[in-house]
Amino acid sequence: MLGWSINLFRIRGIQVALHASFLLLLGWMAYAGFRDGGVSGMVWSAATTVAFFTCVVLHELGHSFTGMHFGVHVRRILLMPIGGMAQFDAIPRQPRQELLMTIAGPAVNFAIAGILWFMVDYPDQGDLLGAPASLADLGRYLLAANLVMGIFNLLPIFPMDGGRILRALLATRLPYLRATAVAATIGKVLAIIAAVIALYAGNYLLMILFTFIFVTGDAEYRAIRHQEAAQAHWEEMMRHLSRAPRAEPPFLDQPPLLPPKAPEGELGP
Ligand SMILES: [Zn+2]
Secondary structure (H helix, E strand, O other), X not given: OOOOEEEEEEEOOEEEEEEHHHHHHHHHHHHHHHHHHHHHHHHHHHXXXXXXXXXXXXXXXXXXXXXXXXXXXXXXXXXXXXXXXXXXXXXXXXXXXXXXXXXHHHHHHHHHHHHHHHHOOOOOHHHHOOOOOXXXXXXXXXXXXXXXHHHHHXXXXXXXXXXXXXXXXXXXXXXXHHHHHHHHHHHHHHHHHHXXXXXXXXXXXXXXXXXXXXXXXXXXXXXXHHHHHHHHHXXXXXXXXXXXXXXXXXXXXXXXXXXXXXXXXXXXX
């Protein structure tokens, strides 16, 4: 499902890509803008969508650049209608590193909101509803949207940023797997509650998002459990190895003893 994507550009070796379904969202937003406000409505609606998702990319770059500082390899950032996803080869297991890498995402949103705070008036409730129709409107919309994005991502629903922060804090006291299990369980319960609320509120995009979060949180916990089991198995094997008599390495099969072969040309008459 994640394969249908369009590469946009690379930044510091990170591929930024759009999931194909994103184009449907953009098309829908442009159509909704056109329906409400003609051609200019269409342009503003599409521009607002692009500006919003630019902030999503900046949020993901916050995670990515901080991760790269700790030696994490970032494969790509994928934009989907439900948000962005930075794909890392591994997430640092040191709680302090995971904490900093995670906080960096929402911190970018709060920084953008802080900068916009000086440039536009404080947004009122209407600024998040309906498409902006001027640069000042767009600024107010982005100020509110970045505040919401920053706070929303801090919900303790693993693997959202808040859930990762919770896991990192738990991992300072508990073994990593146990910390992940606790954070993932809390996350799954909250994700179900949030999905049901979204369903009742008629916000289907949000409902899909929380369902996706439920599934990815569970998958990440299982992957870590699998890694830990493989690691334990490996350590057990190494212990056996170190206990085995030196003269007989247990894992190296002796080559089968071949019957001595008479050299060619000496086979006799
Ligand atoms: Zn994030």
